[in-house]
Amino acid sequence: MNSRLFSFCGGLTGDWMVTSIRAICGETLPDAERLHIHQGLGNAHEALSSDTKWFLRGVTSNDRYVTRPEKELLVARQAPLGRATATHAALIPIRKSAAWWAMTQDERRALFEEESHHIKIGMDYLPAIARRLHHCRDLESKEPFDFLTFFDFAPGDEPLFDRMLEKLRSTREWSFVDREVDIRLKKVTPT
Template sequence: MTSTIFDFVGDNSGEWQVTSMTAYKGNPIESVSHLTKVPLGDLSQSEKGIWSFKGIISNLRYTEKEEKDKLTSIQEDLGRKNATLAAFIPIRKSETWWNLAQDERRKIMESKSKHTQSGMKYLPAIARKLFHSRDIGEAFDFLTWFEYAPADAEAFEELLDTLRKTEEWTYVNREIDIRLKKV
């Protein structure tokens, strides 16, 4: 069975080497040298590392059919051989965001901030996965994960830069930007 629950474990060793860790917004988390993405979500105490964050692959909330079809037709899976770089970016949004109605949130994300529209231009170079954490009482609302080849690193920075300037991002109150290199 494919796992839908993952733990991201920060420790002194692991699958990915941490190349940088920046508290882009809000409080930082403890520095670690490595990170491992572990399926199943039932880590024993000794496997929890220096820190670990749990996230669940869930259904789409805002994506409309046309967008979904387009994404599905061009996006690539995680685990590509040449995608030796990754970014792990845990994000929390404000209570103001969560108090908005679904249609208001969609309007901010897409009509105003063009999140999917902008992101789409970077597919299939950037492979991505969104993990939800808010409903399981974690410190972050989302754990975002991206994998790309070194040749696409600059494009990834450009996309992040674009998204961080949007109205949607004014609701982000905690964001840790962790960059990784495959060990």
């Protein structure tokens, strides 16, 4: 079992109600009523059920494109996922173009932070917005996305989240995104 592996199943069951699924670029995902998040499954098929409309997987990994001072600042400012007040969330799957992956790591870093200011933009919205990044290219199977980012926030912070996304999507880095889906979620309260 790999505790760094996360599976996201869109279907009829799960702790998160899907409030919208919207393609930003490229093809969308099928509609789903709920999202179930599984952590640490050894076999991906354990997460599937008969009501699964789509299934995405990714692993948490080492930090990339970040310097030591940036990492220390992120760790100091970022809130953990799962706060009681964070009843709204977003899952944003992204696939970058072949041109992005043809660049070297230092070229991607330069575009990511030094030109597009990805980390700096995100810092402006901490600790209101928490996130966990999942890498999909590291898996043995061909996945439809390169990254899955799960964010959570309080309902009143959704406009902040939207502003952050607007800023990120206006950068040159986003010109290398060829598929992005914005999935909005609301925590299901037990009855």
